[in-house]
Amino acid sequence: MSFQVYNSLTRKKQPFEPIDAGQVRMYNCGPTVYGRAHIGNLRSFLFADTLRRWLEHEGLEVKQVMNITDVGHITADADQGEDKLDAQARKEGRDPWKISEQHTEEFLADLAALDFLEASIYPRATAHIEEMLEMIDGLLEKGHAYRAGDNVYFDVSSFAEYGKLSGNKVEDLAAGARIDVLEEKRAPADFALWKSDPAHLMKWESHFGPHGFPGWHIECSAMARTHLGDRIDIHTGGEDNIFPHHECEIAQSEAFTGEPFANYWMHAKFLQVDGGKMSKSLGNVYTLSDVESRGFRPRDLRFTLLRGHYRQPLNFTWAIMADSARALAKLDDLVTRLKRIADGQEGAAEATAGEDLVRAAKQAFRAAMNDDLNTPPAIAQLFGLRDHAVQECLGSAAAALALEFLAGVQGALGILDMQEESLDQETQDIFNERIRARENKEWARSDKLRDELLERGIVVEDTGGRTVWRKR
């Protein structure tokens, strides 16, 4: 059973085989830090996190690089282009370095709140200016780039494979260009490697001039090469990155090294909100803060985003978030039940009863994940397992096996709550007191204690002859 991934480059699913056996070099296109990440950004990064988790689940060692673009993307075509960071800095009247620093911290905090595994490194574009210049010089030497004053452009005509990722043809691009072509460019499709502008806020002195800054695409090529080498296994991003960003990265990197850049390109589809696109004018560009202020946990968002396949458009609504929270409660219940069964408190009499059911669920889960990270049917297996637990089909040994399986699921998806929870002594005393009150049928007193516990965030349930508690 091998891991099949959909490769945007070949437009089909193929078995994943790393360049070096047992090791994966993965580059995730990260955020441009001029504002707070929204749930659409988070979907794309969650896909990268899931991919990394699954590769590790399958026993591979992953070096994961997620870049932080902290210098603006200026579009290639001069003054009509907008540098997001530069623009934001002017708008706020603040230092762009401060802005990027603030949003970088915010971004990493969002990832942590959502239980993302920490990447091996989060390189900053501004810390790789030298490496970018090195590549630009190399491209000039090899005739893949040319200077126009203090600017440097990549010569698309020098790279025959330009368009192999996106399927675009250079001729069609020229015809569809929305922005007037700069005189100094030799061809409309050529893109900037290095630009110069005295008015720019973030700029670097180089042999191209005193007021330079990098083009949009070169930072990823340089950072990937610096941290992962000339050839990498996987490069990810949102579907919008396919063109021009990734197409240009391929051109730069492969023209520079003369070798294939990334073997697998994987892209996440855009998240939709209320059946349509997210847009500022509709006011539906939500962030993790919005999610939390509506009373949802980061975990609810994580689950919602994993309920759809990463390559399908996913529709986000607040109703679905509520739906997810309820579904997660069922999975929490599964964990609790399995623990009780494993302890012999309930379940089938024979310890090994249902082991085959657990093994089948585990295998189906793995098969789904191995099919290009098909998380929806993988998650469905958990509910199937829950049915078996509820119907008392599982014995203590089977439950222990199931818990082991769920630990693996947690490693891969990060949506479960496996924590061993306990009450502090005071709360435990109130809880015990309530049980005594109920035994004595002191209903008023019992209800008062129940309210007290609720204030402490503990929900009490009198179920099936025993009283149990859970958080929230």
Next chain:
RNA sequence: GGCGGCGUAGCCAAGUGGCUAAGGCAACGGAUUGCAAAUCCGUCAUUCACCGGUUCGAGUCCGGUCGCCGCCUCCA
């Protein structure tokens, strides 16, 4: 205009030529319960946007129509 994706029950979402179309939520009926909450049992798509075609057989392949989404130098 060029290129690509999608349209499955009230909502979300699997399924990519072949047994009775996964799973979740909601809804409805019942059980249980001091109350409450939770839980449990059951019901819930003769049909896959629409129209044609290929095939012994199609949600799955082909053509057309309608709708939504994305890219074509801001975007995850």
